[in-house]
Amino acid sequence: MILCRTIAELKNELYSIKHSNDQATIGLVPTMGFLHEGHASLMRQSVAENIASVLSIFVNPMQFGPNEDFERYPRDEARDLAIAKENGIDIVFMPEVKEMYPSKPRTSVMISQLTERLCGASRPGHFDGVGLVVSKLFHLVQPDRAYFGMKDAQQLAVIQQMTDDLNIPVEIVPCPIVREPDGLALSSRNVYLSAEQRQQAVVLSQSLALAKQMVEEKGITPEELIARVKAKISEAGQAEIDYVEWLTYPSLELPAWNEPIADHSEKYILALAVKFGSTRLIDNALFVPNTRGE
Ligand code: PAF
Numbered sequence: 059m060i061l062c063r064t065i066a067e068l069k070n071e072l073y074s075i076k077h078s079n080d081q082a083t084i085g086l087v088p089t090m091g092f093l094h095e096g097h098a099s100l101m102r103q104s105v106a107e108n109i110a111s112v113l114s115i116f117v118n119p120m121q122f123g124p125n126e127d128f129e130r131y132p133r134d135e136a137r138d139l140a141i142a143k144e145n146g147i148d149i150v151f152m153p154e155v156k157e158m159y160p161s162k163p164r165t166s167v168m169i170s171q172l173t174e175r176l177c178g179a180s181r182p183g184h185f186d187g188v189g190l191v192v193s194k195l196f197h198l199v200q201p202d203r204a205y206f207g208m209k210d211a212q213q214l215a216v217i218q219q220m221t222d223d224l225n226i227p228v229e230i231v232p233c234p235i236v237r238e239p240d241g242l243a244l245s246s247r248n249v250y251l252s253a254e255q256r257q258q259a260v261v262l263s264q265s266l267a268l269a270k271q272m273v274e275e276k277g278i279t280p281e282e283l284i285a286r287v288k289a290k291i292s293e294a295g296q297a298e299i300d301y302v303e304w305l306t307y308p309s310l311e312l313p314a315w316n317e318p319i320a321d322h323s324e325k326y327i328l329a330l331a332v333k334f335g336s337t338r339l340i341d342n343a344l345f346v347p348n349t350r351g352e
Contacts, residue, residue, distance in 0.1 A: 059143045061150045065198060068112075068151050072199065075110045075148070082109040086201035086228075088192060091115040091152075092132040092246035093141045096236040100205040103233055105146035112199050113142050114151040116158060121187030127336075132249055151199070158194065167193050169216045169223075172310050176212045176329050177340065180300050185216050192217055196226050203229045207236075209243050211327055211342045215308035235341070237263065243341045255334035258294035262330055262341040265290040269328050273347050277318045280304040283328070291332055300331035300338060307344055323348045 062068040075082050085104030089097050093115075104111040115138055122128035135152070142150050167189030172178070178185050196204065206214045218230045236244045241263030242256075251259060265287045272278055272286060287302050304313060307327035314322070329342040 059139075059147055059150060061139065061152060063152055063154065064157055065153065068149065068198060071149050072112075079109060083202040084108055084199060085111040086195065086199045086204040087111065087113045087147075088195050088204065088206070089113065089115055090117045090131065090246065091138050092134055092249075093138045094236075094244045094246065096207055096209065096244040098141060098145050099236050100207060100233050101142065101145040101147055103231065104203065104205050107231075108203060110148040111146065112149045112151055112201065113147045114195055114199070116151075116153055116191065118158075118187060118191040119155055120159070120163070120190055121184050123181055123183060126181070127247075127250075132246055151195075158191070163190060166190065167220060169220050172212070172216050172219055172308075175305065175310055176301060176303060177331065178212065178216075180331060180338075185213070188213060189216065189220050193220065193224070193226070196221075196228055201228050203231050205231045205233055207233050208344075209235045209245065209340065209342070211307065211329065211344075212310065215310060218308065241267070243339075245339060247337055247339065250337040251334055255296055255337065258296050259332075259334055259339055261291050261294040261297060262332055262339060265330065266328060266341060266343040269343065270345070273319055273345050276320065278320070279316050279318060280313050281315055283319060287328070287330070291330070294334075296334050298333040300333055301329070303327075303329050305329065319345075319347045321348065 060071050062071055085108035087100045087104050117131050119128050166186050168186050169189050173185040214232050221228060221230055240260050242259050268290055269287055272283055284302050284304055288299055291297050291299055305327055307325045326345045327342050331338060331340045
């Protein structure tokens, strides 16, 4: 495994791979590090599907708001490198902020509409930062495939849209959410939770499971579903709901509010963002109501 801290080193390594095999396919797994089993599952899929796999580790300041956790975002370089190696990564690209942004960027990558709700509404500017860094990574690595987890389902929809709109020649590969045995979706931010918050955080996956049963109930509307999911989450004393939304997926539009869910055959997402103290967790599930939940 080769560690590249500069763009020049990365380009050299990619050139050698392409030069020795012009059919070589490249997989990219973009991350912000502090890797967990969710990231490892993306790496393994990339390694299985490509000749060479690049893991990028970069805590991107452009996607954090002024009062967010950029400074305290967890970092552990040695552990990340060991996990990358164990999972068969060929190149780790781990640049400093100055390498990615030698000066303040004057170009923005704004993806409209899809970013108006959910995390786009709670974290203004977040997806502009994601769009900018992911498009830079796509240009630098020129991967054939790029791997993203479904836990950030809105991010996945936004990146797919950007890739289509800009004709970036990369296949976006969605990968399933990886969970702890009790159902909590893996996230680098889970380390912020106190023992009690960690116990209560299981309410996110529990409320998605409850929603799966409710979606099959005759006559239930999005309005009722959301009210009942919110009530379930509120049973956890420390939970502070940021949003609970039922939207079409991947277009992220509002559904017919008062019509029974079971009458519809589009794909929907139930997306949750809940704060425990200062830690904000997200989770989601996809449904196709009249053919039973996914
Ligand atoms: O999902 C993430 O970890 C980040 O948003 C990404 C895609 C690596 C861009 O910084």
